[in-house]
Amino acid sequence: MVKQSKIVINNMNYYYRKKQVIFDLSLEIPRNEIMAVFGPANSGVTTFLRSLNRLCDLTPEGHMDGEILLDGESIYGHASNVTELRRRVGMVFEVPTPLPMSIFDNIAFGPRLNGKKSMKEITETVERALRQAALWDEVKDRLSISGMSLSGGQQQRLCIARVLALEPEVILLDRACSGLDPISTAKIEESLIQLKEQFTIVIAPHNIQQAVRICDRAVFMLMGHLIEEGTNVEVFSNPKDQRTSDYITGRFG
Amino acid sequence: MKKFKEQLSGRVFFALALSSISALALITVFIIANGAPLIADVGVVKFIFGMEWAPSRGEFGIFPMVIGSVTVTLGAAVIGVPIGVCCSVFLAEFAPKAMSTIFRPAIQLLAGIPSVVYGFWGLIFVVPAVRNLFGGPGLSILTGSIILGVMILPTVISISEVSILALPRQYKEGALALGMTHWQTIYAVMIPAAKSGIVAAVILGIGRAIGETMAVIMVLGNAVSVPESILDPVRTLTTNIGIEMGYASGEHQQALFATGIVLFVAIMILNSFAQYITRRK
Numbered sequence: 135m136v137k138q139s140k141i142v143i144n145n146m147n148y149y150y151r152k153k154q155v156i157f158d159l160s161l162e163i164p165r166n167e168i169m170a171v172f173g174p175a176n177s178g179v180t181t182f183l184r185s186l187n188r189l190c191d192l193t194p195e196g197h198m199d200g201e202i203l204l205d206g207e208s209i210y211g212h213a214s215n216v217t218e219l220r221r222r223v224g225m226v227f228e229v230p231t232p233l234p235m236s237i238f239d240n241i242a243f244g245p246r247l248n249g250k251k252s253m254k255e256i257t258e259t260v261e262r263a264l265r266q267a268a269l270w271d272e273v274k275d276r277l278s279i280s281g282m283s284l285s286g287g288q289q290q291r292l293c294i295a296r297v298l299a300l301e302p303e304v305i306l307l308d309r310a311c312s313g314l315d316p317i318s319t320a321k322i323e324e325s326l327i328q329l330k331e332q333f334t335i336v337i338a339p340h341n342i343q344q345a346v347r348i349c350d351r352a353v354f355m356l357m358g359h360l361i362e363e364g365t366n367v368e369v370f371s372n373p374k375d376q377r378t379s380d381y382i383t384g385r386f387g
Numbered sequence: 388m389k390k391f392k393e394q395l396s397g398r399v400f401f402a403l404a405l406s407s408i409s410a411l412a413l414i415t416v417f418i419i420a421n422g423a424p425l426i427a428d429v430g431v432v433k434f435i436f437g438m439e440w441a442p443s444r445g446e447f448g449i450f451p452m453v454i455g456s457v458t459v460t461l462g463a464a465v466i467g468v469p470i471g472v473c474c475s476v477f478l479a480e481f482a483p484k485a486m487s488t489i490f491r492p493a494i495q496l497l498a499g500i501p502s503v504v505y506g507f508w509g510l511i512f513v514v515p516a517v518r519n520l521f522g523g524p525g526l527s528i529l530t531g532s533i534i535l536g537v538m539i540l541p542t543v544i545s546i547s548e549v550s551i552l553a554l555p556r557q558y559k560e561g562a563l564a565l566g567m568t569h570w571q572t573i574y575a576v577m578i579p580a581a582k583s584g585i586v587a588a589v590i591l592g593i594g595r596a597i598g599e600t601m602a603v604i605m606v607l608g609n610a611v612s613v614p615e616s617i618l619d620p621v622r623t624l625t626t627n628i629g630i631e632m633g634y635a636s637g638e639h640q641q642a643l644f645a646t647g648i649v650l651f652v653a654i655m656i657l658n659s660f661a662q663y664i665t666r667r668k
Binding site: 187189192217218219220221222224225227229231233234235243244247248293296297300 | 555557558559560561562563564565566567568571575576579580
């Protein structure tokens, strides 16, 4: 194999209390591609994404078995460090989550924690991240105002910039565009397509059109089961499974 | 008929609600009517900053008591605020569920202990302890501060904890997803975000400490003098009223009402400041 997969998931099961929400999921996520994971509500997409950076550890009733490997190393193994993992696997949520501080500090936060000390270095990182997230032109003159005072779409791009500033290896986006207007969405999608040169991106799209527009590979999940996985064309133009085709064409349920 | 009933019940509730407000109005009017003439007589500055309190000679300067109130209250804040804020962070963020369900009502119980019991406990237990450990008479600013520090804990803890728990879950997850540790998340994101609630908790706690009388009357020594160290006895504005009201008459009594005005204004300022901070978003 020329490219080793960035993330490999082997036989993952996830239980919430006694209820199983993900069933025997195995999947390889190739590096430097955008993978869309989609499915109706309650199909386990969010749980799946949250398990990739162990954010699901915050759910005390949750329990996982199986194996998730990042660059060949188990992220749930004893050797793995959760904090380190979350810096390598950044996440953007459905609801924008700017921290209660200025735009600049929101983004500078991660680099500072990572040990970047010089103001010049941090300023450069902040500018680059804001440019990559297509927000720089709108906020460059008011970096000191609170991140909370931006509009919803700007806040979400701020959150994306914040993740980018950490220089992670993988970016998870959980329906990150669902509250955004089409123009903001288009800007973000455009930058995601550029960003995959550097990162591996896993996105739970907020609708199928978005998945079709940006992803290289797609995964369809239903009720915790992986139904179909393949390239964009395979899944969306020529689905093998009847349920996938029903869902994509809107004939579902 | 039905409409009449509806209107009547509305009026009855309004009247009852009005009665609680009118109690406030009556007390305010009464204190001001009794105290204001003396303040006008002596002069605001001379009354508040006057060093001499000798009612028999007609000297009414409450500054030693102002110093007493301020030092004891600050002492209470120095002792109670760090403990209270840390405790609320612990309860909101670290405590296992089983533990917080025991801790929370236990802390509320602290608020239910009558203040005279605090004073009694202080007199029997804290006063000798301070005397033996640090010297001095034991009846001192330090002793009063310790007792008030404990008394303001329930206020500080419960209001700060509520303001931490009220934070959107996204702050915490967003911060953790950035690769921050739990502790970094708490001090860099959650405490700053809950800052206004915590500050309000502290101010309300301080307001409670300034107004407290019974607990401190027993442990402060009540000497009307400017203290030189935290081991010296002092008298606060509240204890001054509590001690002398029984036998005061004429101008002396008016001076005690005037002391009440000063307290009243101080607590009103603190409370409105707390309200302002909690409402500001």
